[in-house]
Amino acid sequence: MDNAFDLDVWVNEARAEPFKFKLAGRVYTLLPAGELDKLLSDRQRHVLKADHGIAPVERYGDGPDAALATDMGVTPYQVRQARAKGKNHSAG
Structure with a gap:
């Protein structure tokens, strides 16, 4: 019997279903990842990926914005x- 966690299934669900979690007794709900993607422009998405090194974008982190620009x-x-706009959208 295969008990391996199916990451493909989880990613598809995470893109379609809201993510609910509890913190300090309060329940929060985040937008599904697929909905959040729709809120960001291509440029916003690219800059946020560069800040954190999310593939396929190279990590720029705290480096000067001129290099990324x-x-x-x-x-x-x-x-x-x-x-700023991308972070504002992702903060909800």
Whole structure:
């Protein structure tokens, strides 16, 4: 009998179903990952991935925005704006 955790099934469910969790006695619900993706522009998604090194984007972390901006073909200001808007959307 195969008792292996099926990550493919879990990812599909996480993209479609809200994520509920409890913290300090309160129940919270996060948007399904698929819905959150729809809220972010391509630029916002790319900048947030670069901040954390989420594949396929290289990790820029706390590095200067100018390096990421050059790689993206945009200005450092546009990187900062995309980051702020992306974080605002993901914070709900």
